[in-house]
Amino acid sequence: MRGRSIKVTILVLIILALSILSLAFTEIDVNVPGVGKFQRGSIGPLGLKLGLDLQGGAHLVYQAEVGTNITATVPGPANEDDISSEINKLNIESYTAIVTALDEDTVQIRGPLLADSERQQIRNVLQELYGPITDENNFKVIDNTAPSADQMTGALDIIARRVNAIGTDEPLVQKFGDDRIIVQLPGASGTVINVEFVDSADYSAINETLRLAGYDDYDIDQKSDTKYRIKTNSLSLLKQESLANDLRDSIGDYKTFDITGGIEAAKSLIGNTASLEFKLRDCTDNFCETYRDSDLGLTGDDLQEAYASTNSTTGEWAVNIQFDSRGADIFSDLTKDIVNDSSKRIAVFLDSDLLTDPVARAWIRDGRSQITGSFTRESAQTLAIQLQSGRLPVPLTLIQESEVDALLGSKSLEMSLIAGSIGLLLIILFMIVYYRLSGLVASISLIFYGVVVLAIFKLIPVTLTLPHL
Structure with a gap:
């Protein structure tokens, strides 16, 4: 009997220790043998995920175009x-x-x-x-023409697939009326950049780089000598690329440059019509500043698959694509004609916006190809999502966009946590004074329960919203 009690006590202590460790680190990034990378954490307290009403985010309204x-x-x-x-x-x-x-x-x-x-x-x-x-x-x-119910349902499904691929916490995509779709993205009201440099990076140097680049409202969180998290207001894709280049030029090369959040990034992924087209671009100068695009008859309907991966030889991120039989034939003829010709490129457009314009380095005969370049993990995944997610059955126009403030606000949330902690301490004090030893045991059990529940919320993970609190 005593041996069983000792085993139970050891098990309880192990669970408590693991729970405390999971909450002690804002981010968890470990390699689990046989499973792969296990990553958890967010920008909320203790690394917990917060919903739109607690951390704010983006609110977008699309309307079917007639x-x-x-x-x-x-x-x-x-x-x-x-x-x-x-x-x-x-x-x-x-x-x-x-x-x-x-x-x-x-x-x-x-x-x-x-x-x-x-x-x-x-x-x-x-x-x-x-x-x-x-x-x-x-x-x-x-x-x-005016969209049918089936067309709006199809558009809803495709947008939901794109939004879920962004990786935001508990996104909301729903139909509003007969011709509108509402998209809410928690945490998308700002841009969070996780950067890991090859060599040690100085905090003051990063701060100076951001200041010289014209940024006013930002926060730098140093994780280690090489890892930093930078939080800014929402940045467009162009500004994100510009900041990446500024940091590389002034600080040094980086291993990773991962970006989350940002209304512009979300809008770019969702698209308006999600109409994907491949065109032949004829450049008239060495830098392809002047050019002429011509149709190939190759669209997103001919694309079977697109996904991001690392190159087995160089370790750099790339986007792999696979065409169907019709697309493979067109792509084969195209690459045969323009292989290694730097004046001719394959321009890829989403909703008439250029995504990429690579040069063909080989004759692709089987419809399988790989797009390489200066991709980060985030940019490669973004391009793969844009290529893969499909064409919307009805064109949409963005008629409203706004940044949603948290209902409590960061200061109010902080004060609420302090008030809750004080309340818990008063309850524990009362129980110990009134019930003595029994009260102490009950208080320890209450703290144990709270720590384990929060750890479970973080590890699953569970997104906390105002009703949860």
């Missing part, structure tokens, strides 16, 4: 203002054109649904401004 979308390539350099001005002079009832330049000579014209005669009027305007458009592929028209 109207006529015209993509036109004109003979000369296109000017958005000139085209918009001339089209809006036309006698088309209740029509206002939104003109966006996609490149030097290609524009996108969006507006309400148009009749055939009204489309011809717009084509005539473009021809009067820039000359004849003889190729029908240079004047593409897509009519977006």
Whole structure:
């Protein structure tokens, strides 16, 4: 009997010790034999994950786009203002054109649904401004009618898949009305950068680099001589890349540069139509600052798989892609013609935004290829998600975006934790004074229970929201 009590006591002490250790470190990153990497932790107290109402985040509202979308390539350099001005002079009832330049000579014209005669009027305007458009592929028209319930459900599923791949804590994706989708991303109101340098990095040097780069509101948390966590306001993808280059130039090379959060990053992953296209880019200079893109008939529908991995030889991050039989044939013909020709690139577009434009280094005959470059783990995974997640069945327009403040706020949350701790101490004191030894045992049990429960919440992990508290 006594031996059994000793075993139970040892087991309890081991559980308590493991629980305390899991809470003592904000981040857990260990290699478990046979399992792989085990990573836990967040920016909340004790590394616990907090929901949108406790830590704030991004709130995005998308609406299904209804109207006529015209993509036109004109003979000369296109000017958005000139085209918009001339089209809006036309006698088309209740029509206002939104003109966006996609490149030097290609524009996108969006507006309400148009009749055939009204489309011809717009084509005539473009021809009067820039000359004849003889190729029908240079004047593409897509009519977006009101979406069906099935289309909205499909769009909801694809966006949910993209959002879940971002890795935010307890994201919310739901349909609102007949044609809107709400996306809430806890923690996306700011950008968190985890960087590990090859050599020791000085805190003051990092601080000076951020200051010279024009950052005002940021926080640097030193994890070790080489590991740092930098928290800033939401950064666009361009600013993220710029900061990575600034740190490399001023501090030194880094092993990892992982980014989470940021409204711009979330919007880029979700996309508007999630229409993926591969085009041939002909560069007219060594730096490919001027170019012309041409259609290949290769789209996201031809892509079977895309995933991030490390190169077995160099250890660098890359994106692997696999086309179906139709896509493999097109890709084979393309790479055969342009292999090792630096003036010709494969431009990949998502919603008309350039994702990447690699040069073909080999003739790819089986539809399997690998995109390499200066990828971090985060950027490789992001590109793979953008390539893999599929095409939305209905185009969406972002009609509202906002950063949501935590309902309690960081200061209020801190004060609540202090108040809770004081309350717990008073309860323990009362129990010990009134019940003496029994009260002491009960108090120890209460603390033990609380520590173990918080450790379980962190290790599963469980996302804490205001109702949980």
